[in-house]
Amino acid sequence: MIRVRDIRKSFGSIIAVDGVTFDVHRGEIFGLLGPNGAGKSTAIATCTGQLAPDSGSIEIGEAGSPRAARARALIGLAPQQIALYEELSARENLVFLARVHGMPEPVRRADELLDMVGLLPRARDRVATFSGGMQRRLNLAAALVHNPTAIFLDEPTAGVDPQSRTAILDVVQRLATEGRAVIYTTHYMEEAQRICSRVAIMDRGRVLAIGTVAELIAEHGGDSVVTVDSLAGEHRVRTREPLREIERALAEGGATAVRIEQPDLEMVFLALTGRRLRD
Amino acid sequence: MRAAVFLALKDLRLLMRDRAAAFFTFVFPLAIALFFGYVFSGTTSEPLRVAAFVEQSSPAATMLIKALDEDGGFKLTVTDARAAGEQLVRRGEAVGLLIVPATYAEGIDGVFSGGGAKLGLVVDPSRRAEGAMLVGKIHEVAFRTVFATVGDPVQFARVLDRMEESLKASDLSFTDRLAIRTAMSRARTMSTQGADGSAATQSQSLADWKPVSVDIAELSMRPGVPANSFAISFMQGIAWALFGAVLSFGSGIAEERQRGTLVRLLVSPMSPNQILFGKALACFVTCLATEWMLVFAGMFLFRVEVSHWPLMVAVTLVTAFGFSGIMMLLAAGFRTQGGTQGAGRAVLLVLAMIGGGTVPLVFMPPFLRVASNLSPFKWAVMAAEGATWRSWGMLEMLLPLAVLAAIGVFGLTVGTALVRRSI
Numbered sequence: 001m002i003r004v005r006d007i008r009k010s011f012g013s014i015i016a017v018d019g020v021t022f023d024v025h026r027g028e029i030f031g032l033l034g035p036n037g038a039g040k041s042t043a044i045a046t047c048t049g050q051l052a053p054d055s056g057s058i059e060i061g062e063a064g065s066p067r068a069a070r071a072r073a074l075i076g077l078a079p080q081q082i083a084l085y086e087e088l089s090a091r092e093n094l095v096f097l098a099r100v101h102g103m104p105e106p107v108r109r110a111d112e113l114l115d116m117v118g119l120l121p122r123a124r125d126r127v128a129t130f131s132g133g134m135q136r137r138l139n140l141a142a143a144l145v146h147n148p149t150a151i152f153l154d155e156p157t158a159g160v161d162p163q164s165r166t167a168i169l170d171v172v173q174r175l176a177t178e179g180r181a182v183i184y185t186t187h188y189m190e191e192a193q194r195i196c197s198r199v200a201i202m203d204r205g206r207v208l209a210i211g212t213v214a215e216l217i218a219e220h221g222g223d224s225v226v227t228v229d230s231l232a233g234e235h236r237v238r239t240r241e242p243l244r245e246i247e248r249a250l251a252e253g254g255a256t257a258v259r260i261e262q263p264d265l266e267m268v269f270l271a272l273t274g275r276r277l278r279d
Numbered sequence: 280m281r282a283a284v285f286l287a288l289k290d291l292r293l294l295m296r297d298r299a300a301a302f303f304t305f306v307f308p309l310a311i312a313l314f315f316g317y318v319f320s321g322t323t324s325e326p327l328r329v330a331a332f333v334e335q336s337s338p339a340a341t342m343l344i345k346a347l348d349e350d351g352g353f354k355l356t357v358t359d360a361r362a363a364g365e366q367l368v369r370r371g372e373a374v375g376l377l378i379v380p381a382t383y384a385e386g387i388d389g390v391f392s393g394g395g396a397k398l399g400l401v402v403d404p405s406r407r408a409e410g411a412m413l414v415g416k417i418h419e420v421a422f423r424t425v426f427a428t429v430g431d432p433v434q435f436a437r438v439l440d441r442m443e444e445s446l447k448a449s450d451l452s453f454t455d456r457l458a459i460r461t462a463m464s465r466a467r468t469m470s471t472q473g474a475d476g477s478a479a480t481q482s483q484s485l486a487d488w489k490p491v492s493v494d495i496a497e498l499s500m501r502p503g504v505p506a507n508s509f510a511i512s513f514m515q516g517i518a519w520a521l522f523g524a525v526l527s528f529g530s531g532i533a534e535e536r537q538r539g540t541l542v543r544l545l546v547s548p549m550s551p552n553q554i555l556f557g558k559a560l561a562c563f564v565t566c567l568a569t570e571w572m573l574v575f576a577g578m579f580l581f582r583v584e585v586s587h588w589p590l591m592v593a594v595t596l597v598t599a600f601g602f603s604g605i606m607m608l609l610a611a612g613f614r615t616q617g618g619t620q621g622a623g624r625a626v627l628l629v630l631a632m633i634g635g636g637t638v639p640l641v642f643m644p645p646f647l648r649v650a651s652n653l654s655p656f657k658w659a660v661m662a663a664e665g666a667t668w669r670s671w672g673m674l675e676m677l678l679p680l681a682v683l684a685a686i687g688v689f690g691l692t693v694g695t696a697l698v699r700r701s702i
Contacts, residue, residue, distance in 0.1 A: 048546050069548050077546045083539030085289070087296040099285040100547050142543065 001026050001181035002047065002150050007056030009046050016042035017053070018205035024181045026149070029172060031196030032185040033265060035275075039205035040185040041080055044154045047183065048077050060150050073101070076148030080155045080185075082135045083142070086128040090119055090138050093127060094145055101146035113141040116174075118167055133164025140168055144175070151175055151182045157191060169195055189265035199265065201272055208272045213265065220271045221263025229257040282549045286557030291564060294527055304523035305569060312516030312573060315639070316509040316581065326354040327413055330364035330373040333357070337384035339396070339424075344379070346420045353416065365401060369505070374409040375402040377417060386491070396421070396491040403507055414493050421491040436467060505668040506584060511639045513577030514663040518636035518656040520569035521602045522627050528562035529609030530619035532698055537616055541702060551702055555607065555695050562606040566599035570663070583667060590676055591666035598659045601683035604690020605655060611697030635660040658682045 002024040009017040017039045024030040032040045045051045047058050049066030063071035084093050091110050098106035114120040117137040127135060140156055153172065157165045173195055176182050186192055192199050193213050200210045209216055223238040228249040239245045242260045249255050270276055294300050331347065333340050348355045356373065358364040364376035378399035386396030398417065402410030443463065446456055505511050532555075535541035544554050574591065577583030585591045609627075613619040632638075633647065634656025643651065651657040662679040665671035 050542060050545055066546075069550070072546055073548050075546055077542065079539050079542050081539035081542075083543050085293060085538070085540060087293050088289070092292070096285060096289045097543065097547070100282045100544070100549060102282070102548065146547075 001061050002030075002183065003057075003059040004043075004047060005057045007043070007046055007053040007058060009042055009051060009053050015205050017046060019056070020200075020202075020205075020207050021056075022200055022207065022210055024150075024183055026179045026181050027176055028197045029176045029182045029184055029195050031192040031199040032183065032202055033187065033189060033192045033196075033199050033269070034185075034202035035187055038187075038202040040202055041154055042205075043202070044077075044152050044183065044185060048075050048152050073146065074149050076143040076146070076151040078140045078143035078151075078153045078156050080158065082139045084127045084135065084138060087126060089124050089126055090114060090130070091123040093138065094142060097142055097145045103146055109145060113144055114138075116144075117141045117171060131161070131164075133160040136160045137164055137167060137171075140171060149180050151180050153182065153184045155185055155187070157186070157188065165191075189269075193265055201265075201269055203269075203273050203275075209268070216265065216268045217263050220268040221265075222267055222271060224263060225261040227259040227261070228255050229259075230254040231256070280553070282547070283553045283557035283560060286544070286549070286554065287560035287564065290528065290531060290558065290561035294561070294565065297527075300523075300527045304520065304527055304565060305572065307523060308516040308518075308520035308569060308573060309576060311519045311636075312509070312513045312577070314512075315515055316507075316512035318508075326352055327409065327416065328354045328356070328373045329375060329377055329413060330367045331355055331357045331377040331379065332359075332361045332364045333379040335381035335384075339384040340379045342424050343383070343421060346424045347377070347417075350416070350420050368401060368403050375400050375413050398491055398493045400493050400495045402495060410495065414495060417493055418491070505664075506582060509577055509581035510583045510668040511664075513573050513581070513583050514660050514667060515635055515639055516573045517570055517598070517663050518631045518634055518660050520573060521566055521598065521656065521659060522631045522636070524562055524565040524569060525602050525606045525609060525627060526620065526623045528558060528565065529606045529623050530613075530616045531558050531561070532610040532702070533614060533616040533619045536614065536702070545702065551699050552695065554702075555698055558610070559603045559607055559691060563599045563603040566602050567595055570595045570598060574663075574667075577667075585667055586670040587666050587672075590671070590673070591663075593680065594662040594666045594676070597680045597683045597687070598662060600687040601655060601659070601685075601690070602687075604687035604694065606690070607694025607698065608690045609694075611694040611701065614701060630654040631656045633657070640664070655683065655686050658686075 004020060004022050006019050006021050007017055008015070008019055020039075020043055022030065032043060034040055042051065046053045047066060049058075049068075049072060052067065058066055060066050060071040060074050063074055065071060066075060085096070088096070091107070091114065094110035094113055095106045098109045103109050111120060111123065114123050117140060119134060119138060119141070122130070122134065127138065130138065136156060136158075140153065143151060143153070156172070157168050160168065169191065172182060172184060176197070184192075184196060196213065198210065198212050199216060201208045201216065209220060211219065223240055224242040226237045226239060226242045226245040226249070228235045228237070228246075231254060235249075237245050242262070246258050246260070249258060266276065294304065329347070331344060333344060344355070344357060347353050356364075356367060358367070358376075361376070361378065364373070364378075367373040368376050378401065380397060380399060383396050383398065398421065400410070400414060400417065402413065443460075446459060449456070451459070532541070535544065541554075545551070549557075574583075574585065574595075578585065605627075609619060609623050613622055631654070633651045634654030635643070635651060636656055638647070640648065640651065640657065640660060658679040661669075662676060662683065665676050665679065669675075
């Protein structure tokens with residue numbers, strides 16, 4: 001559905017995106033994981049046609065370049081910044097966008113989406129009166145108003161409460177289930193691990209690795225760490241087979257507690273860049 | 280096209296939701312028009328400004344003018360010619376023109392013999408309330424001047440008594456004494472019962488009796504001369520209406536950019552040209568709405584007359600188009616809302632001021648009138664005046680309309696190109 005080939009984008013001497021290549025298929029949630037300034041938002045801006053790449057190509061389904069009007073009709077974007085008219089109500093925001101996209105029955109469509117993100121009871125309230133989490137949910141709904149098939153979500157859970165985060169992640173998973181291609185940028189590895197079918201690790205404009213979470217961990221995450229507490233003290237072992245190590249510790253006797261630290265995407269990032277994701 | 284219309288409607292809704300922007304677009308121009316209208320008309324607690332023209336000098340006329348002049352309720356300007364007085368009224372510099380006819384002195388002499396003095400008053404038809412007040416004041420002063428000769432009724436009776444005694448002691452013939460007694464008797468009756476001799480209380484008889492009558496005429500407003508100060512101030516208000524609209528929508532692009540909604544619009548099926556068209560359309564509609572609001576308010580509240588309706592329609596359309604172009608130039612110049620608002624205020628304020636927003640074009644000194652040619656507001660105000668009190672024809676209207684249209688074409692073309700580059 002989304003085909004990105006070797007795109008590059010620089011601003012003066014700063015290279016924001018450097019030879020990024022990936023594909024995103026229908027029904028897939030593709031995570032772009034990286035720290036702030038990794039180039040995720042620039043990649044999204046380029047993929048949605050807001051910026052023209054210096055080189056490389058992007059295709060949205062059969063419609064081609066995202067800068068073509070046909071392709072734009074397929075693209076849904078929830079920008080990192082909450083992009084809503086605060087003086088308008090939640091419904092007015094969605095109805096306006098539905099009309100701009102030429103949707104039939106814009107009010108019905110707006111109410112459908114408000115229901116989907118749990119804001120229908122607040123439909124008539126001005127956005128300015130909403131909490132940050134509610135605004136995030138409406139920001140997501142606004143991206144879906146024209147029923148797009150290629151959805152770009154740029155840090156959609158930034159700064160939201162746990163309740164709204166759960167609601168947003170549920171909606172994103174539902175979108176994938178409906179057969180849409182979703183690109184999801186985040187610097188929260190837990191989110192990426194929870195919902196993404198595949199993940200691209202980005203840093204300094206480049207994609208360092210792409211794969212499923214399990215693949216990335218297996219390839220770059222390193223060993224699990226098994227810690228065995230006994231009367232003799234704490235014993236830590238790095239191993240690719242943690243269960244076998246635990247079995248061995250229990251067989252030897254004297255263990256009072258056993259803990260396993262499995263590698264995660266944080267470890268993958270550390271292994272790939274030598275830095276922690278949140279540095 | 281439909282998407283651009285929806286965008287314009289959204290912007291208009293946002294304008295109405297932003298109380299400050301709505302105030303400066305719709306209420307402020309009206310307030311300015313009223314403020315300057317009243318300032319120029321002199322409708323305050325200040326003395327009534329009156330022009331006076333004496334057709335033929337006489338002691339009675341001189342006494343009346345002197346009394347009016349000394350009365351605190353008037354600020355009198357005596358003119359040498361009736362036309363000069365009428366001109367003051369037309370310009371709103373006087374509420375009315377008092378005409379003291381050549382027959383005034385004769386009328387005063389016959390005030391007790393069934394005749395009476397007559398005065399003429401020409402008033403500005405749009406200032407009838409002040410005109411009525413003026414008539415009342417003139418009666419009051421005229422009454423005083425006549426009674427300066429007769430005093431109050433009690434004193435007048437004493438005077439008559441003294442005259443009666445003098446008459447008895449005189450050596451006049453019987454017929455002469457009879458004639459004088461008859462006149463004195465009539466004067467006594469008038470002072471106690473009224474001029475028509477009907478039974479009435481003393482106070483009523485004096486109150487009802489008017490020593491002079493005032494014939495009121497409304498001044499016909501000549502084309503080329505404003506009917507009143509509001510004819511000027513409401514057209515002046517148009518400058519501020521346009522100022523508010525351009526400032527509100529000029530920052531629209533920057534606002535969309537800053538709130539992130541521009542990104543949404545750019546990834547929608549709307550082209551950048553359609554987005555900009557929607558922005559310009561919202562500005563155009565607002566300019567048009569505020570212009571007509573002022574025209575109708577002037578018409579219904581202050582009798583500001585539109586001399587040529589088709590031209591007025593053309594003026595409002597072309598003006599709205601021209602200022603939509605200015606809005607686009609403003610939008611192109613700055614990327615942030617603060618920058619657009621700040622610079623917009625600074626530049627537009629100066630242009631509005633020299634363009635007739637504060638000092639009306641007709642009152643401007645020559646050098647300022649020349650400088651005002653640089654201001655698009657000047658052409659808008661002038662065109663609006665042309666379709667109202669200036670009573671211009673198509674030929675005279677051609678220049679301001681052409682200038683405004685050219686500004687619109689330039690602004691929309693260059694502004695759109697620049698904004699497109701920035702988004």
